[in-house]
Amino acid sequence: MTLEARLAAARAGDARATARLLTIVENDEPEAAAILRATYPQAGRALVVGVTGPPGGGKSTLVSRLVTAYRTRQARVAVVAVDPSSPFTGGAILGDRIRMRDQFLDEGVFIRSMASRGASGGLARASGRVVGVLDALGHEVVLVETVGVGQEEVEVMRVAGTVCLVTVPGLGDDIQAIKAGVLEIADVLVVNKADKPGADEAARDLQMMLTLARPRAGAWRPPIVRTTATSGEGVAELVEAVAAHAAWSAESGDGLRRRREAARVEVETLLREALLRRLEGRVGRERLGDAVARVAERQIDPFAAVEELLGG
């Protein structure tokens, strides 16, 4: 099957063709560049919603509920769900689908699991590209579920237009809520498992964090939404909160600013990789390896190694 035929089939809704395109992009196979070239201009139309938060917070269950909610009003919905790869073997168990089984037979829903493959930002390196392809292929909503995050995995803000941070009661005191990191990137704060004791305290701590943040005039103030993903309670409010943020984002120009920042990071990352490859070619793997070995032996420091390699 030619790439053109595969793209045409995928645009017409062929799941097999879509799946294959995503594999090529995910693995950076030779045809990946051509796929990105063909799809990139058409992306940017979907509502891309990130769902992040600690492990076991109910992200997958909530995503499944969101799919159902969006399906009642949108034609096609895609989910990109990321789970961690083993740092030792590279293998992974991708289990987010377990909570999404209600969607398996809905032809308007495309779910793709991805392993993080060593990336540390909460997504896989290729997640943003996979989301872009699904967007370009005509999915009106793309939900991006990160790995269970701690405090610093903020990559999702470069992929999603609106980020929902899903937290649960009982994770810690109010100091946890004012630390820097993941909490700062939330456009919508979700207290899931709101039927559990401690939900009021969790919501109050988040509220306090927002009050202390002293937002600039005109800045977005993340709403706090309480949900019980297992029953679906609060999901309609969450959909509304996401829509409100998306509308504000478009109106205020914040969305554009965010897209520019994401584009800058993406281009710089690729540039860095390309330069490193070029440099490897010039100085040779052997000299690079030798310098690395001497740094490990503490014969030279890392700065000196870089200077030496760049010096010729």
Next chain:
Amino acid sequence: MAVEHEPARAGLKRPIRVVVAKAGLDGHDRGAKVVARALRDAGMEVIYTGVHQTPEQVVATALQEDADAIGVSLLSGAHNHLFPRIAALMREKGLGDVLLFGGGIIPEADVPGLTAAGVARIFPPGSSLDEIVTYLRAAVPATRAR
């Protein structure tokens, strides 16, 4: 379990992707989880879908995930019904280049029939995890000629 570790080699070769599923009414998932874990430890990406999957759900998952193989664990005795159904759906959806393998309580006498129906390999009780890993490592690259 002495499964040989294959180190992560980012970008060099894509990992084998396997859907591990429990089909039908059988809810005993210990075996499926042990296999999933062994495949993970062998460097594969395992999409685990949980129990009570219909053949339609299993095949839809493999389709969207672009899986190289589908492993189904069956302890319920419904293997002679469920495996041929999954194999037929795979053919219907164009998943002819995806390996279907299985395990569980499956009498030896039933294996030829299942093979004829399109199951590439059945691992009967007593099979080792190494056997499954070794099989997939050899069979997936062979069928991957896409």
